[in-house]
Amino acid sequence: MSAVATAPLVTRRGEPVASLWPLDPTVVHLNHGSFGAAPRETVASRARLLDEVEANPLRWHLGVGPRREAARRTVASFVGAPAERLAFVPTASAGTTAVLRELVVGEVVVTDHAYGALAKHVVLQARRAGAQVTTVHVPLAADASITSAAILEAVGPRTRLVVLDQVTSATARAMPVEEVVAGAHAHGAAVLVDAAHAPGMLVEPAATQADAWIGNLHKWACGVRGAAVAVLGDEAAGRVRPPIESWAGDEPYPASFEEQGTADATAYLASAAGIEWIEERIGWDRIRAHQAALVDYGRELVAEAFGALTGEDHAVRVGMPSPAMALVALPRGLARRPENAARLRQRIADELGFETQIASWGGEARLRLSAHAYTVAADLERFAESAVPELVRWGRSMADV
DSSP: OOOOOOOOOBOTTSOBGGGGSOOOTTSEEOOHHHHOOOOHHHHHHHHHHHHHHHHOHHHHHHHOHHHHHHHHHHHHHHHTOOGGGEEEESSHHHHHHHHHHHHOOSEEEEETTSOHHHHHHHHHHHHHHTOEEEEEOOOTTOOHHHHHHHHHHTOOTTEEEEEEESBOSSSOBBOOHHHHHHHHHHTTOEEEEEOTTOBTTBSSTTOSOOSEEEEESSSTTOOOSSOEEEEEOHHHHHHOOOSSOOTTTTSOTTHHHHOOTTOOOHHHHHHHHHHHHHHHHTOHHHHHHHHHHHHHHHHHHHHHHHHHHHSSOOBOOOSSBOSSEEEEEOOTTSSOSGGGHHHHHHHIIIIIOEEOEEEEETTEEEEEEEOOTTOOHHHHHHIIIIIHHHHHHHHHHOSOO
């Protein structure tokens, strides 16, 4: 095995980083990618803000604007976007919903790696608008050149929108956003980037020329749930309406998105404060380096542990692998039908004590492992030592799990 175990990450003060997260210590958490996890300080910050709201709701809602503006500038700097082009939205789905309602016309190009809920919405919106959807197959092992070529080959004279994940969920890979944006624009098509996994995982991921870029703050940026951002280019900003129409509907973007009456802004403020707190206490560059090294180690460790027991190759070839998530092939007999993936994930959690993800794509379910600041090599070693033999046994004893 070429990858080596890394030491547990410590804060700038020398504290174990894992101690800063309120995660259940009886569970091994290897699925940060699904719903994220916020450190105690960020959770406490949100609670303090909610107390402030309830102490004087009128004062809060009438006076939150400048604080939301400061949070917006903090997050814009973090993701690499001009502050005047960024707006808060409650979820990435809220942001993509707003964009799709306005930009789905003619023909829409998506890939077969698109997040499931987004792919469904593209089809639904296309049906409403009388548009056509073209789904491009991108091989899992395709590199940036092959991937961009496959996508752009599908862009034709009727194509008005390309929808692209920056980091995919089911296949834990990156996509060549810059190349696709440039190529699509050359054909007169706009690009919507679903960047749900990008903030925090990647450095300044919104520094693109995409027409719309939508990212979550509760995943890799470790914010609280209910916080996401939309970054719109000039033309899209003039066309895209907010997810919910309210008092500022006649104001220019981003005010049109953010003035939502009694909408809860505490998630935005707490997530922005948390981003700054993590940088001060730990450092985002240190976290990213830790994630990348640990994911490389876990990918090889778990694949080799499976292979030692099955005699098969469990490595998964991914052309542009995510720096914080990894895929490993499961033993034969496990979740052979993709619809059983959720059941297998739950059984691993309930019986073995590991939170993981079983990701289905291309008719095959695979184990997806995630690493963040609180993850340690011992977590992955424990999975390889105790969970892998059980999974192999399950695969041999059952027709499917």
